Amino acid sequence: MKSNTPIVSTAVAMLSGLVVLLLLLLPTNLDALYTALIRWAAALAAVALLVGLVNLVNVHIEKTSGGGADAANSGALLAAFGLTFLAAFILGPNGSAGGVEPANWLFQYVQVPVETSLMALLAVSLVYAAARLLRRVPNLFSIVFIGTALLVLLGASTLALGGPGLLVDVIAGVRDWITQVPAAAGARGLLVGVALGSVAAGLRILIGTDRPFGG
């Protein structure tokens, strides 16, 4: 019976992972090999990004041919993609035409404002999510979560309380205590769990039991 386990790719993944790990942890004179392997990974990641972009373009070409509102959105995406790609490909990432750097201009005046708008929308979403949390899970933890968030926000905005004063000092002190004691302790606990989980995920690939590259 033919095995579905990808032997070659599993062996390459295990070997390269093990070599990089050993070179990183143990004192050796093989820094050049370590650097070369890391550079190969970076180059492969860049090629993978190109493959991903081809996938993105393919999906939106399919959607454009489907018609409807989706087609218009996908058409706009393809036009913006083509324009940006051509500007960067012909002139280079920092190249200029008529005193304007098109790739940088597109980034500064299109990408950044759009992402900033989404960030503003995020503030509204978070307030709504907090209100919804109390409705969805009306328990002590939700009340503590919202109460703590409000206290820390209040402690950070002294203007709302009319400048310096006893109340402001008390709230600022409570905020400092929350962020430096219970929040820091909780964050460390979470980070220990995440770090151990991360190591375990990596080790499962190193010993060949997890094969995210298929099979």
Add this chain to the structure above:
Amino acid sequence: MSSGLLAAGFLVLFILLIAGFSVYERVRQGGRNLRDIPAISRLIYAIGLAVEDGTRLHIALGTSDMTGEQGAPALAGLSILDRVARTASISDTPPVVTSGDGALSILSQTGLAGAYREMGVGELHDPSQARLVGVTPFSYAAGTLPIIHDEHVSATLMTGHFGPEIALIAETADRADGFTLAGTDSLPGQAVLYAAAQEPLIGEELFAAGAYLRSGLVHTASLRAQDVLRWLVVGAILAGGIVKLFG
């Protein structure tokens, strides 16, 4: 002792513990005896419901850089994707996977293809179901929202590296009356998803999901090894604190 050797010793101990618990799990013949994580029980129910309804599952893998330290949560997400894809491969509506990194996008495509092949339905796999939607956190969120809206998604699983932008995705999925489960390695992301997601996975729960979804004995064994090492780390922190307190 250098920190490199100390880390190497820690990894060797980790591997030995995984090996030991793997043997233990094999002897027990897979009886799991793990604490209940309600979010994962509801996830299993939501997957079954989506398969029966013919609605779509959406797995959001986030914007992890696979060559950096954020790769680990993406690996956990890929492990969950494998289990979900196997279950959903019999559905009329295949799952859709979104990612914000080129390498992660390729891994999700090969992962989906592998799961379909293992289930004997390789011909049903469509490579366009795993998509790169945006390479920055907010462009990723913006690219994901229309998929939830337009493609009859009934459950969204967000497992990978996400920042606060995860709230936009979770809220959109919630407005579409869908099930949302989310886990990330980022602390700001976890704080946000506690409020925004219906079923948040906090801390290491994201990495435990594979064991609960029956990804194999080694997943359960590595979970038990993590528990042992967590107690060791807690002991070391307490011992360090006591030593410092008493000079």
